[in-house]
Structures are given as C-alpha cells and as structure tokens.
Amino acid sequence: MKTPIIELKGLTKCYRSLRAVDNLDLTVYKGEIFGLLGPNGAGKSTTILMMLGLTEPSSGLATVCGFDATRNPIPVKRKIGYMPDNIGFYNNMTALENLVYIGRLNGIPESEVKERARDMLDEVGLSGAMHKRTATFSRGMKQRLGLADVLIKQPEVIILDEPTLGIDPSGVKDFLALIKQLSRQQGLTVLLSSHHLHQVQQVCDSVGIFVGGKLLAEGNIDTLASNLFASDPFVVEIAVKNEVPPTLETDLLAIDAIKKVTVNGQLLQISGSTGSTPDLVRLLVQKGMDITGVQQRSYGLDEIYERYFETNLNENSSSEKSSGLFQRSFFKKRK
Structure with a gap:
C-alpha cells in the first residue's frame, strides 16, 4: 500500500483579487518523483512555500510527513530538504x-x-572539488553542491524548484540521473518543480500539469496519454518509396481498428484504437507498396500538454493565456 507523504487539500492562496493557487488537491507518495509542471507564474513556487510553512494559505491544508505545514512548520522543515531556483x-x-x-x-x-x-x-560527485572555493564553481557544480546541501540533514522529502536552470544539456542529464539514483537508493520522495517538459518526462514517475493556480491534470505519463488520446491511442507512421495510390486510404480504413489515415507525400500517418502494425504492413505489401520505414508513436508530455489545452481552452481564460505562452516558448526552443 502506498504511503502518502505530501497531501494538499483545497489549498488556496490569494493576494487580494489574484488567486495564485486555486483549491489545489494533490497527493505525493513515499519514494515517488513527482513533477509539478507549468509555466512561470503558474503558482508552483507559491505552493512550495505553503508546503514549507513559509507562507500561510488563505484556505485549505498542506500536510507533509503527517505534519500540518501551517501549524507545525518546524517539524516540517526538519523533514524537508529544499533547493530554490537560485x-x-x-x-x-x-x-x-x-x-x-x-x-x-x-x-x-x-x-x-x-x-x-x-x-x-x-554522493553528488564533488569529492574531487571539496577543497576548492565555490567562487570557482560552474552553475552545474553549484547545483550539485546545493543537492548535497539539502541532503546533509537526511530529509525524507526533497523539493527542487527549477533545479536545472542555467545548466548545459550534458550537465542537466547528469543532474537528473543523480536525482533519480538518490531517490531509488534512499527511498527519497522528490517534488520537482519545472517548466521544462522533456526534463520532467526523463525523471518523474508522475506529473501534475499546473496552470493559472490550478492543477489541470495529474498522473503518470501513460495514464495521461490514455485519458487524452482514448479515441486514437495507437498511431503509426509508415514511409513508402513509391507513390501512394488514391484508393489506399479506403483500403486501410476497411481495417476495423483504423479510424484515420493521413497521407503526406510518401508518408502515411495511421491512427486507431488498437495496435495493428503487422496488419498494416501486410496490407501495404500486398498493395505493392515499397516500405522504407515504420515507426509507432509514443505520446510524450509535449503531445499531452498540447492536446490537453486543445480540449480545455474555453474553460478558463487565464489558463488559455498561460498555456499559449508556455506552448509557444517551449515549442520554439525545441525547433
């Protein structure tokens, strides 16, 4: 049975008319690496401050390791190791x-x-630099030292707020691998706050998509994908060498599981309810198609994020604005 370590119930923080965190319910379990994912200004840091007992919620409850973070902040601080973004x-x-x-x-x-x-x-790979002044440290080395900083009191929970900012790609990969290793070896519960989708996907067991002060979706990536792509969870791309005849689309749609076929030059994108790649390949070969490549798509956080807001844009105008900024900045960086 899973043991809840962080429990947020109806957690709300208002600054006058602004709801920085809006009725947040969230449970993070022992040994889990949970990614709190959202754009800057989504309310992630405010949520963390309430969990640490550093700011009082307007309403609701934040419980960490069985302690009320508002009423008993000192025991909570003893249990948590916190690394801010700077x-x-x-x-x-x-x-x-x-x-x-x-x-x-x-x-x-x-x-x-x-x-x-x-x-x-x-433990964090800095034994060879322990006698060097930190003024000489790179950003990546300082983040490793920051991790040693939060681990030295042997906490049950570590909270990392944008821990990879300013680190080069190689350093990010090593840092995330270190977090995962420490969590598995020591049974640490990790809450990682970030706006970098691909980094969260690399290391987290579960994620929460957080925008406009609200938790809009929560679960592991497979669960989120199956919920959002229930109508067409199976997508395969097949590249062919010869020209695609107009009748091929009709032939493919005759397969029961296939719901949609898109032809883009010599690339076919086929989606459906269940995996049917062998049937597709067999049919294409029978139709005389020269297949040069087959790739089944697995949905990642970028597709999940994009699809989620395609279906939720009209529900909350502030979420629409934030998600648009987040998607534009994220996809621009990936191009």
Missing part, C-alpha cells in the same frame, strides 16, 4: 566548509558533521 554559497569558503557550516546550522553534532559533509560531496 541557491547561494559563501564564495570565499570551500565546498566542504560551506557544507560543514550548513550541517552545523541543521544541528548535526560536531563529532560527525565533517564526515557527513564529505560523504554528501562524494
């Missing part, structure tokens, strides 16, 4: 000195704080 260190101190200082602030006994700091630096 973490700072004392530049004139080494990585080890910074981490020992943080350890002392967290109440780690003097007899073990240095050893634990060294262990954490080794």
Whole structure:
C-alpha cells in the first residue's frame, strides 16, 4: 500500500483579487518523483512555500510527513530538504566548509558533521572539488553542491524548484540521473518543480500539469496519454518509396481498428484504437507498396500538454493565456 507523504487539500492562496493557487488537491507518495509542471507564474513556487510553512494559505491544508505545514512548520522543515531556483554559497569558503557550516546550522553534532559533509560531496560527485572555493564553481557544480546541501540533514522529502536552470544539456542529464539514483537508493520522495517538459518526462514517475493556480491534470505519463488520446491511442507512421495510390486510404480504413489515415507525400500517418502494425504492413505489401520505414508513436508530455489545452481552452481564460505562452516558448526552443 502506498504511503502518502505530501497531501494538499483545497489549498488556496490569494493576494487580494489574484488567486495564485486555486483549491489545489494533490497527493505525493513515499519514494515517488513527482513533477509539478507549468509555466512561470503558474503558482508552483507559491505552493512550495505553503508546503514549507513559509507562507500561510488563505484556505485549505498542506500536510507533509503527517505534519500540518501551517501549524507545525518546524517539524516540517526538519523533514524537508529544499533547493530554490537560485541557491547561494559563501564564495570565499570551500565546498566542504560551506557544507560543514550548513550541517552545523541543521544541528548535526560536531563529532560527525565533517564526515557527513564529505560523504554528501562524494554522493553528488564533488569529492574531487571539496577543497576548492565555490567562487570557482560552474552553475552545474553549484547545483550539485546545493543537492548535497539539502541532503546533509537526511530529509525524507526533497523539493527542487527549477533545479536545472542555467545548466548545459550534458550537465542537466547528469543532474537528473543523480536525482533519480538518490531517490531509488534512499527511498527519497522528490517534488520537482519545472517548466521544462522533456526534463520532467526523463525523471518523474508522475506529473501534475499546473496552470493559472490550478492543477489541470495529474498522473503518470501513460495514464495521461490514455485519458487524452482514448479515441486514437495507437498511431503509426509508415514511409513508402513509391507513390501512394488514391484508393489506399479506403483500403486501410476497411481495417476495423483504423479510424484515420493521413497521407503526406510518401508518408502515411495511421491512427486507431488498437495496435495493428503487422496488419498494416501486410496490407501495404500486398498493395505493392515499397516500405522504407515504420515507426509507432509514443505520446510524450509535449503531445499531452498540447492536446490537453486543445480540449480545455474555453474553460478558463487565464489558463488559455498561460498555456499559449508556455506552448509557444517551449515549442520554439525545441525547433
């Protein structure tokens, strides 16, 4: 049975007429890596601040590790390791000195704080740089040191707010792999807040799509895809060498599972309710088509995000505005 670690019920935060977080219900389970996905200004950071007991909700409840974050913020802070999007260190101190200082602030006994700091630096791959001043560190190295910072008090939950900002692609890949490894090895519950779809998809077990202060969809990627693409969950693209005859579309639609056929030059995109790739290939060969490639599509977060808002644009005008900005900025970067 899954153990809930983070439980948000009706969580709401208003700043005068602005609802930064609107009636949020969310459960994150022990050992899970949960991605809180949404554009800048969606309310992700405000939600995190309420979970940490750093800002009081207008209504609703945030419970972390069984503690009410508003009424008992100190026990919550002991259980959570939090890394903000812009973490700072004392530049004139080494990585080890910074981490020992943080350890002392967290109440780690003097007899073990240095050893634990060294262990954490080794854990995040910085043992070779522990005696270097942090002023010389790259952004990626500082993020690794930030991860050691949140892990040194041995939390049950770590919250990472936009942890990959400013890191090069290679560094992002390594950092996300490190998070996944630590979660699996130590049973850590991870809440990762980000607006980068592909990064969230790489590392998270489940995601929540968060826009305009509201959680619009939640679940693992397969579940979200099956819900949103229930009418045509199966899509295959088949490239052919010869010209596609006009009658081929009718022949393909005669297969029971096939619902739609799109012909774009020498590329056929075929969608339906169930997988039928062998039948499709067999029919095309019988019709004399010279097949050069077959690829079955698997739906990712970008398709899920785009399709979700295609069906929800009219429900909330603020969601429409935010999602449009998010999609334009995201797809522009991917081109």
